[in-house]
Amino acid sequence: MCGRYVPPEEAAIERVWRIDRRNWPGWIKPAFNVAPTTEVPIIVHADDGATELLGARWGLVPSWWSKDTLPALTFNARSEEAAQKPTWRQSLRSMRCLMPARGWYEWNEKEQVKSESGRMVNQPYFIYCPNAEVIAFASLWSVWERPGTAPIVSCALLTKEAAPGIAGIHHRMPVVLAPDQQTMWLDPAASAPDVEAIIAGARQDFEAYAVSTQVNNARNNFPELLEKMRSQATLGF
Numbered sequence: 001m002c003g004r005y006v007p008p009e010e011a012a013i014e015r016v017w018r019i020d021r022r023n024w025p026g027w028i029k030p031a032f033n034v035a036p037t038t039e040v041p042i043i044v045h046a047d048d049g050a051t052e053l054l055g056a057r058w059g060l061v062p063s064w065w066s067k068d069t070l071p072a073l074t075f076n077a078r079s080e081e082a083a084q085k086p087t088w089r090q091s092l093r094s095m096r097c098l099m100p101a102r103g104w105y106e107w108n109e110k111e112q113v114k115s116e117s118g119r120m121v122n123q124p125y126f127i128y129c130p131n132a133e134v135i136a137f138a139s140l141w142s143v144w145e146r147p148g149t150a151p152i153v154s155c156a157l158l159t160k161e162a163a164p165g166i167a168g169i170h171h172r173m174p175v176v177l178a179p180d181q182q183t184m185w186l187d188p189a190a191s192a193p194d195v196e197a198i199i200a201g202a203r204q205d206f207e208a209y210a211v212s213t214q215v216n217n218a219r220n221n222f223p224e225l226l227e228k229m230r231s232q233a234t235l236g237f
Helices: 010-016 086-094 179-186 192-200
Strands: 021-023 039-045 051-058 076-078 096-101 103-114 120-128 135-144 152-161 172-174 207-210
Touching: 010 039, 010 096, 039 135, 039 152, 039 179, 051 096, 076 086, 086 096, 086 135, 096 152, 096 179, 103 172, 179 192
Parallel strands: 021 051, 051 152, 076 152
Antiparallel strands: 039 051, 039 096, 096 135, 103 120, 120 207, 135 152, 152 172
């Protein structure tokens, strides 16, 4: 399960994608330890055909949601189940988006280390693509509207079985799209078989290295979280 990631700075997003329209309040601030329910940047194919940069709550709220409290644990969607689950299927059909990222954190439950507080915890790793400054998580988005309140734009990333090079850290990973897959992913007219083929052919060229247990605290948000632990070797596919 991917529950923390590192988004790119806005300038890096603009180097990779041609953004036709920005619907984000101000400049995207650097972040190094983003947790669910945070507002994150997503890229969508707007109704008028424009490529739009939006801010979205990381934790999808389906358009049909009727309860007073927002749903919990909707920041990840298992790609194997998304077409059947009510929470995801409408968005998978026609509201697919990209979540730009530098990489994500995962914790290896088979590797115990001592945290700064002295507790034994799972060793965290930063996972990234060495051949890409910015990667794109295959994601879903939704707009939830309710009378008397502002609409909530939200998103969730899709997950799949981990690539061989990082499966020793965790058995799941985000679906990461190659550049030549992204246009079709955003196209609301893409067929279900096309979407399945994109997920099946997603990137697997990742490396990982151990990072400080300071990343365990979601309030920590500074560049040093990305520093490689000197005693750990880099893992790669």
